[in-house]
Amino acid sequence: MNIYSSINKFAGITLITGAILFSSCRTKDKINGITPEIKNYGSLTVKVSNEAGGQPITFGTMSFTNAAGNKYSVDLLKYFVSNFTLIRNDGSERNFGNYKLIDASDTSTCSFTLDSVANGSYKAIRFYLGVDSLHNHTVLNQGDLNPISGMVWSWNTGYIFFKHEGSYINDTGTSKILLYHFGTDAALSTVDIPITQFDINSNKKTLYIKFDLNSLYNAPNTINFTGNNFHQSTELSDRIWLGNLRTNFSSSFTFDKVQ
Amino acid sequence: MKTNKLSIIITAAALLLSTVVIDACKKDINPDAFTGGTPYLLIIPSGLPKMDIPANNPLTVEGVALGRKLFYDPILSANRTMSCASCHNQSYSFTDSNKQFSTGIDGIKGTRNAMNLVNLGFQKKFFWDGGAADLESQVIGPIQNPVEMHESLANAIHKLNTDSVYPGLFKKAFGGDTINTSMLMMAIAQFERTMISGNSKYDQYVRGVATLTAQELNGKQLFEDASKGDCTHCHVLGSTFSDFEFKNNGLDSIYTDPGRYKITLLASDSGKFKTPSLRNIALTAPYMHDGRFTTLQQCLDHYNTGFHYGAHLDPVLSTAVKGRMTAQDMTDIIAFLNTLTDTAFINNPAFKHP
Structure with missing residues (x-):
């Protein structure tokens, strides 16, 4: 009897252990504490198109004119989009905690999947234009933060x-370097794109947004490149420029469509 | 009996289920997965504080050895002519002999004196202005600096990945078949954390195994005396000999190098530089961020009478009396500073070219 009672106990313990192991495996399948249900969840691809004055960016040509009247070119255009957040109609939010480096010259970098x-x-x-302070105080990172x-x-x-390198034509008609390296914790810019309403479902799983360089250099602060063409965010003289760009980022991104 | 049979069946079924479940869980585990290198036993001499080693970069025998090889290997410079050790020479406590400024691979001189690489593992921010926020992130500075090793990170990593030896060494230290930037930074930081000095004559005196002369003891007292040397406000006595904070020590009232200000853009940080450790100070001339002083006597003269009353001068110095030290006081303080030389450190075979 003693032996069988031990076996019974053992069976019980084994079952419980099995159950614990089974449930611990299950936990792994949950994402952020929510068990996905196939019908109600799916992946969403976000595609960013890069433009200047509504025209696609062409590199290395003096093709664009900003609101201040400066003709300019783009040799390099790269920026970080991070902590992409979707806000539902009921006000609830979901932050995907991602870090994406967009290189406008390489369309394969201009989309990401949530x-x-x-x-x-x-x-x-x-989302943030930039990298939050949690990840901005070390470069011991891989992926897009490598x-x-x-x-x-x-x-x-x-x-x-944010990096824009190129050249511009100054007041006297001379081509001069344009180098904008934008960053530091204080410059982290929150981009809010309010939209009347958009639906995400199995037929609408690609979200298109646009970034426009001319908008960045236009509103609400007009950026004139003359005498303002070289900034690395490390001088006191960069401060006004930093603040102006930081404010302008929100209006430089617009919602296009979901399809 | 029925009950007993049933319980056996239940037990068997439960065991089977557990096994299946355990196996299912195990599917994620690769038996060949990298489980970490051999833990490195770091010995911290008594008198020094506990070292906070980041959890994401524990010291391993393989990682430290790799970092040491990289520290001495010119592969990290663009034309393979300079390594970290080119400007950080062990014989001079890892400074650049007696040079005011070091010369990079393109023959261009920098604007700041090569720093003393001692007890880095106890420090939080690096470079004279604290621009590097951790020891790992510091690594990419000199590699990419145009007046130092002038190499791109992408090319440095490419050279390491196509080398005949490094991929195997990195794999032993960090696992994986491809070297990445994090592994490079982690390896060098690991080696640097082992570069500990704690066996100077002064340390031996604190442990009771050496005696200081009357002049050295007097120098120690003057070093601490707030009305004389008043050195310990910044160069904390007894362990690291620095608070590793950023201070304006009155070198100039108009700054050619704004120092910490370049990092924080705070006007109050103008002309502030990191307090350097005084360990091995007799070996690290010239002194100050720009190497303007060639002798310790000049440094003491500066703190005694030479400092400028600028807007951002450290409060401790702005209230210090000019001329408070006699010539003999300064001579005695220098005698004490000479006891901070750690010959075991500059001769330690573990830090030499492998």
């Missing part, structure tokens, strides 16, 4: 949030 996005109606998008991208300062630990 997993387990709830189907439904949404009213706004929010410092090999050149989007870091080597003398001042942190990410260059």
Whole structure:
């Protein structure tokens, strides 16, 4: 009897152990504490198109004119989009905690996929133009935050949030260098894109947004490149420029469509 | 009996289920997966504080050895002519002999004196202005600096990945078949954390195994005396000999190099530089961020009478009396500073070219 009672106990313990193991495996399948249900969740691809004055960016040609009247070119255009957040009609938010480096010269970098996005109606998008302070105080990162991208300062630990390098024509008609390296914690810019309403479902799983350089240099602060063409975010003289660009980022991104 | 049979069946079924479930869980585990290198036993001499080693970069025998090889290997410079050790020479406590400024691979001189690489593992920010926020991130500075090794990170990593030896060494230290930037930074930082000095004559005196002369003891007292040397406000006595904070020590009232200000853009940080450790100070001339002083006597003269009353001068110095030290006081303080030389450190075979 004693032996059998032990076996019974053993059976019980084994069952419980099995159950614990089974449930611990199950936990792994949950994402952020929500068990995905195939019908209500899916992946969403976000595609960013880069333009200047509504025209696609062409590189290395003096093709664009900003609101201040400066003709300019783009040799390099890269920036970080992070902590992409979708805001539902009921006001609830989902921050995907992602870090994406967009290189306008390489369309394969201009889209990213968010997993387990709830189907439904949404009213706004929010993200950071830049890298939050949690990840901005070390460059010991891989993926899109790998410092090999050149989007870091080597003398001042942190990410260059936005880089535009090219040239512009100054007041006397001379072509001059244009170098904008925008960053530091204080420059982290929150981009809010309010939208009347958009739906995400199995037929609408690609979200298109546009970034426009001319808008960045236009509103609400008009950026004139003359005498203002070289900024690395490390001088007191960069401060006004930093503040102006930081404010302008929100209006430089617009919602296009979901399809 | 029925009950007993049933319980056996239940037990068997439960065991089977557990096994299946355990196996299912195990599917994620690769038996060949990298489980980490051999833990490195870091010995911290008594008198020094506990070292906070980041959890994401524990010291391993393989990682430290790799970092040491990289520290001495010119592969990290663009034309393979300079390594970290080119400007950080062990014989001079890892400074650049007696040079005011070091010369990079393109023959261009920098604007700041090569720093003393001692007890880095106890420090939080690096470079004279603290621009590097951790020891790992510091690594990419000199590699990419145009007046130092002038190499791109992408090319440095490419050279390491196509080298005949490094991929195997990195794999032993960090696992994986491809070297990445994090592994490079982690390896060098690991080696640097082992570069500990704590066996100077002064340390031996604190442990009771050496005696200081009357002059050295007097120098120690003057070093601490707030009305004389007043050195310990910044160069904390007894362990690291620095608070590793950023201070304006009155070198100039108009700054050619704004120092910490370049990092924070705070006007109050103008002309501030990191307090350097005084360990091995007799070996690290010239002194100050720009190497303007060639002797310790000049440094003491500066703190005694030479400092400028600028807007951002450190409060401790702005209230210090000019001329408070006699010539003999300064001579005695220098005698004490000479006891901070750690010959075991500059001769330690573990830090030499492998």
